[in-house]
Amino acid sequence: MEPTPPMEIDTSRPHPARMYDWYLGGKDNYPVDEAMGRQMLALDPRVPVMARVNRAFMQRATRWLAGQGIRQFLDVGTGIPTEPNLHQVAQTVAPDARVVYCDNDPIVLAHAAALLRGTDEGLTEYLQADVRDPDTILEGARKVLDFNQPVALSLIALLHFVSDEDGAHELVGRLLGALPSGSYLVLTHATADFKPEESKAATDKLKAAGVTLALRSREEFTRFFDGLELVDPGVQVPHLWHPELGDPVPGQDDETIPGYGAVARKP
Template sequence: MEQRPDWIPEGVDLENPSAARCYDFYLGGAHNFAVDRELGRKVMEVVPNVQEVARNNRAFLRRAVRYCLDQGVRQFLDIGSGIPTAGNVHETAQAVDPAARVVYVDNEPVAVAHSRSILNGNENATIVQADLVNVDAVLDAPATRRMLDFSQPVAVMMVALVHFVPDSSKPREVIRSYHDRLPAGSYLGFSHVTGDHYPEGVQGLVDLYKSSTNPVTLRTRDEVAELVSDFEIVDPGVVYVPDWRPDTPEDVWEKPERSIVYGAVARKV
């Protein structure tokens, strides 16, 4: 077992890889362990562009946040936020409006501990340790209620998250619960891994993640659209993330399906 660095919270499992720490590895971060890097390298063998996929998904997150800002939203709830890296929600939102308020949520202790360190001194951003499926623990956490005013629109981000929620946990009903508790005019930013166009390689990723603390469930475009169907999906709909409101024509991939991730932003009417 890897020697435990001083900054790691007690109780963190160093023997099994986690999705948040693997994602950090793909993005070039430093808050991952040998077991995460080992899994990450195996994933690179079956999905050679996985690092580009991760970076592109982060770019989608930033564009989704900016879109919500353009609609006048100034409150953000980023669930499954992961380990902080460049271009976080609070950096993107507060660059537009320093008063924008952000609550991060994650169930991974390393992500939570590092987020607290990053956010120290930022009065308009905080972190809650909770799981997406425990809606009350997320929305009723004292830090959430202190930071967000639920009489005003909130943008909820579930980016690269729900493919870690198995069908047995009823993700459709979970997302509906968030929808029902949000005020009108709120938004959902959403992305999800799929095997629609590259089933063999992506199935290899699924097989590898079975050994992690976060197994992956692939879903089709129609299934992704169904997950968010309580919301009104904005243009251009459910598309591969390079095609979701790219900043420049150069940002569009020649084969967007190689991103293996669908993205959408939807509004509560």
């Protein structure tokens, strides 16, 4: 795959991927990201826990999918690398797994070399593109993945940054529509269902900083899986989906972790 020319990194306003990195204790963020992150913490102290819960969900879902025989993964909204990355999890189970990462933040491109270190048997590639441009994503992914064989499409903590006006459901449909029967959709998504007042305040704060945050209800989240076969236990608060020992523990108020997660198969 031909490398994408690097883009200028905008450090004048916060970026979700860099804020996520700050929540996870990373160093690949800027003062504007930390400043907004601290404002989010003041509004809702659960945010860093949710970031860790999302990462753990991704790892469990990837292990589960590799255990089901899935050998191809398309991870859109990759974010700044935090080990273990998706390809490391998949290739631990299946060394011949192929993974395509995709993100629109230039800072992720700067870390692409770390993302591309995989097994000799497998293949790992990085594509710089935006989820709002599914045709570019599919064109690039086809150079690495065989679309005649099942693919796991992973959209972790991404779609709440895509509004209905930007066609979030249509974008998922376009990506999934190009994949064959037996493929899977893996999602996590933030919600305002549990603490609406705090969630609205966070949405307003991010909007003022130029960041879209579309917090969807359980019903709205479940719509992404229309026509698919949900894997047991269906739509769950992410840490309750196939929990494992060693996962982050959100605390006693489990139901208020502000998000949902699910995995579903394309029939």
